[in-house]
Amino acid sequence: MFKKHKIITDPDKIHEVLSRGVDSVYPDADWLKKQLMSGKRLRLYLGWDPTTTDVHIGHTVQLWKMREFQRLGHEVILLMGTFTATLGDPTGKADARKALTLEETKRNAKGFAQKTKAIFDFPENPITIKYNHEWLAKMDLSDVIKLSSNFTVQQMLERDMFEKRMKEGLPIGLHEFLYPLMQGYDSVAMDVDLEVGGTDQTFNMLAGRTLQKRLNAKEKGVLTRPLLADASGRKIGKSEGNAINIDLAPEDLFGKVMTLPDDVIWPTFTMCTDVELARINEIKRELADDPRAAKAQLAWELVRIYNDAEAADRARAHFTSVFTNKAIPEEMPSFTLREGMTYVDVLEEAKICPSKSDARRQITQRAVKLDGQLVFDADAIARVGVLQKGKRHFVRLV
CATH class of the missing domain: 3.10.290.10 (RNA-binding S4 domain)
Incomplete structure (x- = not known):
């Protein structure tokens, strides 16, 4: 293991960070590669709105990418959106998301570190957890107006979900325009070099890129990963009723993973586990014609990660005894x-x-x-x- 803050610049490891499950990099991948190869310790963050206490495998897509940067020695910040969640980020659905109180968001944020310990358990370079109410709640009306002056209404309306609502004649709350401003200001308050998030957050993250350049005269990169979804685009998450919480009992976690659509197996392996890419490719070759066996291997890996190998073995044996040996049908409502x-x-x-x-x-x-x-x-x-x-x-x- 390397000492704290030693930066890894191995080209192969950097290539994996830039390519494994990555959708886009702003300004571009070459810029970020140059930063990573420089040996400079980057400060990067992932925003997390604590609208619930649950953490499901869809959430972990971004967490695993942050882990990769953590292993390279960079400063990783997980930012609890204890203030931004009180505004209610537009959801991409026809209506606005329900806003929470500050006390509700603080309560939901508790326990996050323990639930994600299996991903970030790396004492040589521990992550930092911050809460954005610590600076956003202190802003007054004058501060908000000054911040708003960096954007136009036309820029806000470019967000695809707002365009959709405009075409359908559905309302857009004025407060919803404030969300990308507040999220963008997080980058300024923490003076970050990079932000990681899902493709659904691209607009908000680029707002932070704009503000960081204007207010701190600093280039901020953005790295996006796709959301975990099946071939039809249906997300794996709470909103679709198919979320798989990572703190389920081992047998329940194994069983729920076995209900995933076949076309989600390999994206989940790539973006939601620590299995090396070479090993994933081996499993693909070995089990290309047996998606059920591939899914069982994925289920085993996820139970191992959030419990241990013995629990994974027991969960697999339980599933086999209940569903295979007792002739319970695989297809059911x-x-x-x-x-x-x-x-x-x-x-x-x-x-x-x-x-x-x-x-x-x-x-x-x-x-x-x-x-x-x-x-x-x-x-x-x-x-x-x-x-x-x-x-x-x-x-x-x-």
């Missing part, structure tokens, strides 16, 4: 759980049982199982897994 739902609620709403009274009766008669284990408590809170009634009725709870 899915049902998205809501907070507080019981097994009785699920059995009725998923139309496995015609009524709640029948659902209770089926459980009492020991006809209901979850992942091969009998369900005894009708009022227990349902959890993810395969719910089975009798020998013919199955539904995957997600």
